[in-house]
Amino acid sequence: MAGMLSQPAITPPPPFLYRDIISRAIREDLNHGDITTSCIIPAGQRATAVIVAKEPCVVAGVFVAKECFLSLDSKAEFLTEAREGSRVEAGGLLLECRGDCACLLAGERVALNFLQRMCGTATLASRFAQAVSGTGCRVVDTRKTTPGLRILEKYAVRTGGCFNHRFDLSDGILIKDNHIAACGGSVKEAVSRARVNAPHGLRIEVEVSSLPELEDALDAGAEAVLLDNMDCTELEEAVRYARDRKPGIILEASGGVTLENVRDIAKTGVDIVSTGSLTHSARAVDLSMRINS
């Protein structure tokens, strides 16, 4: 897995895939109209809005904010925008937009709601990426994402310098304790069923929580192993054992990962550390929007 060390590419998903998410969010907040704005702001008035950071952060999701404003005012123009993945300091400008004043006001909250979450995730990811830097180990996310926002959150993770685990239940095989339990407790049986039925493009990964289970998984033909909730000593032992028996195997550590301990985990020799905190508990970044007529 030597090739896995570099930075991930920061390519936003195609608009085709997130436009509905934005439409729904605007509909949720706008309902039958922005009553305050429509009472106060005359039709046709134009304005400029700037979105600025009120604390340092890594930028992710400016294209989503733009799409929010474009949904309401298809002629909105963007004068300045921060580069995705760049670091912005407190007071830094993320986006400057000129358009219909009522539309800017109506889109403000939704645009910020997306942006502050995506920047929050990217910022946390950048700290994880930095924490393991140089160890040759990747930090990856999980499926513990916010329902409905996975494509944006997984993008934010990459933008911050971490990597993605499988996206959904269809594009990766991960045999967990519950599967094994449901399979009568036999790792061997579970792996062999997976080999018959799974498309050949998917590797078979098995979750284990002890050395004996690791041994079973390797016996059964696992191509990747998730070492769950082991401490660093156990991880080192597991890595040593697995590498001995099957040099090319992919090893992933998970469970109780924090910014504080991630480097130690990474140094046990695993290829990958996965943590749900990237997407389920990142703090929103504080952003604000100001209108200039």
Add this chain to the structure above:
Amino acid sequence: MAGMLSQPAITPPPPFLYRDIISRAIREDLNHGDITTSCIIPAGQRATAVIVAKEPCVVAGVFVAKECFLSLDSKAEFLTEAREGSRVEAGGLLLECRGDCACLLAGERVALNFLQRMCGTATLASRFAQAVSGTGCRVVDTRKTTPGLRILEKYAVRTGGCFNHRFDLSDGILIKDNHIAACGGSVKEAVSRARVNAPHGLRIEVEVSSLPELEDALDAGAEAVLLDNMDCTELEEAVRYARDRKPGIILEASGGVTLENVRDIAKTGVDIVSTGSLTHSARAVDLSMRINS
């Protein structure tokens, strides 16, 4: 606003209003199928799943988890479930479900993704509610919710003992600095336009950040005032001034609210303290699901 002090009612929204949210979330995670499970678990195998808390929390969203499983297995049955709004300790049971094993496995992650966020919000809300208990002041949420999940998050806020601010741009008038700026800086003009055009059922609330602005707002006929980013000394002065001039006015404080300072803010005499942190930065509660065949 004396009547505002009691506990909010904990009534889940009608399923009609959140079923689509769940469907989309399942579709997002399931895509074209749970490849691991469909490879390993035979059709028709039945099992029992239990969801337990791995840390103390306030319960919110069990009905959402149930709906996740029912979407996949319309005959799933629920043997035990924690009461919404109740407190559960580490190890406590939130839900016990019997149904098709493959469906339980396929629905696990989505059910947990909803539940751990909703419980997280409710738990944080309960700490805020407790912090102001006895002061006669309410803590309310904002529109800084997760795009697409507002109805569930606002419910979780109530479940934890806090209250809701307006739900969306249609059901409340809040004239903020940006509106006033766009209106040529005149609070008076903004309020008077709102009075002409707004339905009579909506109160007119105005955001101010200084005493002179408060004075303007009261002059203009504001029926509620949001005191933004004032410290406790300023708040006390503002409350005194406003109550003198217009006894029935509703006063809301916002900006920089934390669990640490919320009681002091409440004690300044405002009716309401609002904080976005309830919905944008609550930490997910750690939950897990175990399958028993």
Add this chain to the structure above:
Amino acid sequence: MAGMLSQPAITPPPPFLYRDIISRAIREDLNHGDITTSCIIPAGQRATAVIVAKEPCVVAGVFVAKECFLSLDSKAEFLTEAREGSRVEAGGLLLECRGDCACLLAGERVALNFLQRMCGTATLASRFAQAVSGTGCRVVDTRKTTPGLRILEKYAVRTGGCFNHRFDLSDGILIKDNHIAACGGSVKEAVSRARVNAPHGLRIEVEVSSLPELEDALDAGAEAVLLDNMDCTELEEAVRYARDRKPGIILEASGGVTLENVRDIAKTGVDIVSTGSLTHSARAVDLSMRINS
């Protein structure tokens, strides 16, 4: 409520909010294609269409008609269009459109179906507005709108010079006889429950049909009162009583309102007269479209 007397602003809702309504209407009428037109009119033929009034009316919804044609021919151009809210005589031009001939023919009926209803509502509203002119009382609509078309109909009401009551069940509190009945007959209990649970931005309005009920409502703390089905003598008495006890209270009269009696009702001193006839029984205006090749 002195500020309530002016004309409402005529701002069409953002296209984001009505595009789906138009799409569905076109799909309903077009189904798998305009078989007559596609059999007869060659692809690529261009034409000009004019929509004219066959009777005097107030214009509302030209933007909807335009969107109908644009849905089918994104390059359609509009050469002339009547101003929203303006009065057009028999023979007057509402819209002149140049585009693909087959698209104009296919869109004709749907465009007219919207336009003749919206103009019908605006025309009726303008007669109501004129009837109360100078009394300082507003005529407002109700939720008795055509299912699926509320946003357009409420807009047409404003275009004709009347005002909107609450839009939906979420953006206004109106405690009606059925609520009070379900609440054990106690207005007091109903109002006090509403005060605990409702967002602070919503006024609490209570429906009453007699003076004793009005007294109860005021005792309970109602902030607005709907005087239902009272004749003018009763209304005058109710207004006098309520203004004495609570000067700022908002008073609304409803029930059996017609163009003939609305001025008398307005002169009883109520702030608002509401009538469902604006939206549920307005006669469609007679319009026709002519194609010029």
Add this chain to the structure above:
Amino acid sequence: MAGMLSQPAITPPPPFLYRDIISRAIREDLNHGDITTSCIIPAGQRATAVIVAKEPCVVAGVFVAKECFLSLDSKAEFLTEAREGSRVEAGGLLLECRGDCACLLAGERVALNFLQRMCGTATLASRFAQAVSGTGCRVVDTRKTTPGLRILEKYAVRTGGCFNHRFDLSDGILIKDNHIAACGGSVKEAVSRARVNAPHGLRIEVEVSSLPELEDALDAGAEAVLLDNMDCTELEEAVRYARDRKPGIILEASGGVTLENVRDIAKTGVDIVSTGSLTHSARAVDLSMRINS
């Protein structure tokens, strides 16, 4: 067309075809919840609701009202319901429903909005049907229906005893003046193009407004003719001429049809009289709902 004289069958459309219409209507009115009801009515309280007519009418759409309540409370039960197509007097019962009190209150307005319009259309249709009774002529509707509600309105027309013209642009060929104009003014050319391209199951109907045009239409091979805006003398002449030349031809009169003149028109010998007023200008019937706990 002798077989055309009987009563139409009153079969409601399959629920599959109107469920979405109801969902959207409920979503439109409910938005994020019935704030009044959810503040006041405890979860789980049960009640009975009755819908009664406040004026005589023909019943149409009770199944739609039922579906409204079922959407919100899937366990609602219906104790009594008026038969579709039956006549109900003032005070007569249309529907009695037992279910969750909050759901009955939340669904009331939408259920009534559908029902009062559908009964209005059916009632008007029954008057038209009665007016031509015994003449051997049918009254049919047009495509001048309310956008989004066509399937329900066309059903209400049948329920009142009138008949349906084509449903949409796909299921009938009607060559109108605009088509002929766009076709260079040649009826012959238009009809012959239609014969090449139209499926063989569709008759070709041509709109004419004078005898010479009627002659052209018959020359061209029209299989049905719409006699537009002719007075009774002209209609009689047209009928005589057409029956002479092509005995089996179907003749339809349209334009300026009212309850007053429809019988005279019918007696000119046309097979069909069509009128848009059935669907675009029927007055809503006055209905009300009462909750009994």
Add this chain to the structure above:
Amino acid sequence: MAGMLSQPAITPPPPFLYRDIISRAIREDLNHGDITTSCIIPAGQRATAVIVAKEPCVVAGVFVAKECFLSLDSKAEFLTEAREGSRVEAGGLLLECRGDCACLLAGERVALNFLQRMCGTATLASRFAQAVSGTGCRVVDTRKTTPGLRILEKYAVRTGGCFNHRFDLSDGILIKDNHIAACGGSVKEAVSRARVNAPHGLRIEVEVSSLPELEDALDAGAEAVLLDNMDCTELEEAVRYARDRKPGIILEASGGVTLENVRDIAKTGVDIVSTGSLTHSARAVDLSMRINS
């Protein structure tokens, strides 16, 4: 039915009617992104793609392929495109497109999946059309189309030179054996019920499989007859009998139609031969796409 002999017009359906089909197809194939392409191709790289035929075919659906690419890259440009209905040899160019390289790669398969099916249907249709050429008989399709793709397949049929039968259950009356069975076996009863209830624009067609049934159908007043599963001798007899009794009747033959026997069937004198094979069993044409950077 003399006018029925010419070529059908090749007019693509309005984009309004097939855009959703394309969106769903892209979503189906793209899911959360083209993982191969997004890993390998840098954002912003441009390329040209050419789609060529690997075997001779009749072109149908190039506009669909274009829409596929435009869905992903709204700025894609089309440099060359084959004319709908034209014949292309092996190696012939169907479409040349310049745009974002990643979008071209992501859209390739879906564009080809549509195009190879539509060309397959058009190519088969052209062989059927040629087979009956000069006989004065039309070959038409049926409702045996691919679920979800009917509008595109029926278009492809016309593009190949055949004609369309009714599109769906709403726009044609065809009384089949199952209807007659359900109607107690009486053709007469079935036809007479249809005459009462059907809109006057629809002809009544009856399916028969023997001469006695044909006789019944004519007695009952059928306006078109489907002669099902008769051999050529029976067809000739049926045609003779029917033309004698009712000269203008439309006669359709169906059942067991192949490219080999269609001309003989056509020569029996029927107006129409219908065959489901056009849409349910056409072989996909072999096409390929090549990227040139």
Add this chain to the structure above:
Amino acid sequence: MAGMLSQPAITPPPPFLYRDIISRAIREDLNHGDITTSCIIPAGQRATAVIVAKEPCVVAGVFVAKECFLSLDSKAEFLTEAREGSRVEAGGLLLECRGDCACLLAGERVALNFLQRMCGTATLASRFAQAVSGTGCRVVDTRKTTPGLRILEKYAVRTGGCFNHRFDLSDGILIKDNHIAACGGSVKEAVSRARVNAPHGLRIEVEVSSLPELEDALDAGAEAVLLDNMDCTELEEAVRYARDRKPGIILEASGGVTLENVRDIAKTGVDIVSTGSLTHSARAVDLSMRINS
């Protein structure tokens, strides 16, 4: 890949994933109603329908046909049904259903349209599976499926005894000639970029069409290789070379695969043979439905 040889499990996809496909198909065919049936068949009449095969086939999709009928008549009951994957002879019964007569008639065509295609694919798949039986090689499908029906078609492939390749662009990495071209012609570069960015659960497969390209792919670290359009001699050589250099590599042959040559290809030692014909050109099986009142 020894474990790959067994039969695939025949588990239908969860209804959650295909219900929309069926709804759309019914809407497509039903439009605003089955005009023939609603004219002729009285509401409430019940009947039994049987679907029988008119030629031998492998059964796939009976659950889809059932869902079609249930969509229209939620109380339809199924008396007999053929087992998925079983072989049925001409005249054999696939499904016997009792329910509302009008619903059975309205659903007939859509149910059959799905079923005849799915059985067609399963039947073809079973012939491919049999052709390679005993060789230790799998036949798999491709993404050349019918737009919108992939989940059903891929299921039908498994039901016939073949296997699935990746489902969509998200769940498998396949670097094809176009990717390599767009990547400047360097297999090495393409593979190494994929290794950086792809989730670790996906194997990297590379398409090659010559031995030198195979060599490059192996050098670059490909984990699976698609040998495109090679004849059996070339394939044998490629297999020998690849197995020598990298024993565990997965080898897939594609291009020009037919029932006639598939066994020879399988015997070259490749693990997998893929062919689009399974899904893009399977002939529909001849089925018919008969109503018994």
